[in-house]
Amino acid sequence: MTQVRRSKQLPFAAAAFAVVVAMVLVILAPAGDLAASPEGSPGARGVGDLYFPELGNGGYAVEHYRLDLTWGADERYLSGVTTIRAVTTQNLSRFNLDLVGMEVEAVTVDRRPAAFERAGRELVITPDQVIEQGQRFVTEVTYHGHPTPIRMGTDLFALGWQTRGREAYVVSEPGGAATFFPVNDHPSDKATFTVRVTAPNDQTVAANGRLARREEVGEGATAWTYEVRDPMASYLLQVAIGDYELVDGGTVEGVVLRHAFHRRWATEGRVATETTAAMIRFLAGVFGPYPFEAYGVLVVDDDLGFALETQTLTVMGRELVVQGRGADITLLHELAHQWFGNSVSVAGWNDIWLNEGFATYAEWIYQERSGGPTAAALAQQAAAEEGLNIPPGDPGRDELFAPSVYLRGGRTLQALRETVGDGAFFEILRTWVSERAGANGSTADFIALAEAISGQRLGDLFQSWLYNPTSP
Numbered sequence: 447m448t449q450v451r452r453s454k455q456l457p458f459a460a461a462a463f464a465v466v467v468a469m470v471l472v473i474l475a476p477a478g479d480l481a482a483s484p485e486g487s488p489g490a491r492g493v494g495d496l497y498f499p500e501l502g503n504g505g506y507a508v509e510h511y512r513l514d515l516t517w518g519a520d521e522r523y524l525s526g527v528t529t530i531r532a533v534t535t536q537n538l539s540r541f542n543l544d545l546v547g548m549e550v551e552a553v554t555v556d557r558r559p560a561a562f563e564r565a566g567r568e569l570v571i572t573p574d575q576v577i578e579q580g581q582r583f584v585t586e587v588t589y590h591g592h593p594t595p596i597r598m599g600t601d602l603f604a605l606g607w608q609t610r611g612r613e614a615y616v617v618s619e620p621g622g623a624a625t626f627f628p629v630n631d632h633p634s635d636k637a638t639f640t641v642r643v644t645a646p647n648d649q650t651v652a653a654n655g656r657l658a659r660r661e662e663v664g665e666g667a668t669a670w671t672y673e674v675r676d677p678m679a680s681y682l683l684q685v686a687i688g689d690y691e692l693v694d695g696g697t698v699e700g701v702v703l704r705h706a707f708h709r710r711w712a713t714e715g716r717v718a719t720e721t722t723a724a725m726i727r728f729l730a731g732v733f734g735p736y737p738f739e740a741y742g743v744l745v746v747d748d749d750l751g752f753a754l755e756t757q758t759l760t761v762m763g764r765e766l767v768v769q770g771r772g773a774d775i776t777l778l779h780e781l782a783h784q785w786f787g788n789s790v791s792v793a794g795w796n797d798i799w800l801n802e803g804f805a806t807y808a809e810w811i812y813q814e815r816s817g818g819p820t821a822a823a824l825a826q827q828a829a830a831e832e833g834l835n836i837p838p839g840d841p842g843r844d845e846l847f848a849p850s851v852y853l854r855g856g857r858t859l860q861a862l863r864e865t866v867g868d869g870a871f872f873e874i875l876r877t878w879v880s881e882r883a884g885a886n887g888s889t890a891d892f893i894a895l896a897e898a899i900s901g902q903r904l905g906d907l908f909q910s911w912l913y914n915p916t917s918p
């Protein structure tokens with residue numbers, strides 16, 4: 447994300463431990479018991495995120511979400527059926543989904559009714575029998591209510607489903623997706639999505655990915671179905687319902703460009719986004735091919751105070767779009783997140799500089815190669831900003847979007863570039879996005895890659911730039 451005011455390998459360790467435990471159990475168990483139905487245990491109530499232990503859940507990995515939502519614009523009322531296809535990572539007796547607010551009517555697991563209870567943001571589901579490790583299962587949750595945004599990770603804005611008049615849209619980073627659907631709400635569990643939204647005929651629905659179908663369903667309503675075929679972190683889901691104009695922007699290097707501009711800001715939207723194709727070509731030249739099938743910008747009729755890189759469909763507020771081409775750097779930043787953050791997602795939220803420091807550095811490279819100041823000069827300028835003593839590699843739960851995460855994060859990459867040289871530096875960035883496309887990476891993974899490609903020991907460099915309490 448960008449604010450307007452400024453222009454874990456734990457799962458592996460856990461799995462290894464589980465294997466050891468399983469081996470011990472096999473050794474201890476009498477041979478006759480092996481054929482009996484498995485003992486299950488409850489999935490963890492979080493994935494072990496260092497900042498947000500309540501986010502996500504253990505015991506399974508989601509493959510696909512299907513959201514079937516009906517929006518009552520006048521009542522701001524949402525009713526939904528979310529269907530989740532997942533695979534267990536243990537013998538599972540019980541598991542959680544994240545859901546904030548909303549009234550749950552029914553839950554089924556593999557089409558059989560399942561018991562459920564609510565505990566804070568945990569929806570606790572007990573299927574009628576243990577699901578064996580490695581088994582695929584389908585959970586369906588039927589629910590309704592008035593979605594309400596929540597506070598987490600920043601004081602700058604409330605997260606989740608937003609409504610303004612009859613318009614609705616989503617800004618969820620880091621944990622707001624759970625305000626409108628039951629979800630394993632952590633970027634370490636990415637999945638594909640189908641999003642079907644039924645809305646009044648006078649409204650338009652925009653979402654990530656591609657529009658697959660639009661059908662009139664009677665009673666003055668139309669159902670819009672979008673398909674997201676690339677894995678996506680839940681915080682990057684966008685569902686926008688409003689008086690939008692859908693704009694075809696052609697294609698660039700095989701990528702479909704399509705935008706959704708609120709009708710009031712359609713002219714400004716066209717001006718602000720006219721360099722999108724050139725920016726995609728530019729960033730593809732630096733980092734490697736654009737990672738998704740589509741891209742575009744959603745302009746909402748609201749003062750957001752920021753832009754957010756919702757996957758393949760960056761959301762920006764009207765206060766940004768009125769800047770016209772003045773929004774270029776912000777849009778470049780959000781576009782860069784499609785590589786850094788969206789295709790390669792953080793392993794945990796303490797890795798946030800892998801998103802923001804990299805998108806900031808992409809701004810600096812863009813300026814350097816467009817006849818502006820060099821990245822080195824921009825990094826030097828950034829040194830004069832305040833607040834850089836927050837360590838970007840560990841900013842803390844409430845400072846995810848602190849200026850230091852962006853600026854000292856960007857300066858970390860400049861320091862790396864000066865240490866390893868341009869050849870190795872850009873090879874490190876390109877390898878990072880190609881090797882981890884559609885997956886995740888941690889800061890430790892990035893340091894290991896930088897050391898492997900450069901052949902240098904870089905522990906001291908990253909320690910002083912990312913973790914020391916005083917900025918170098």
Ligand SMILES: [Zn+2]
Nearest residue numbers: 447448802805
């Ligand atoms: Zn950003």
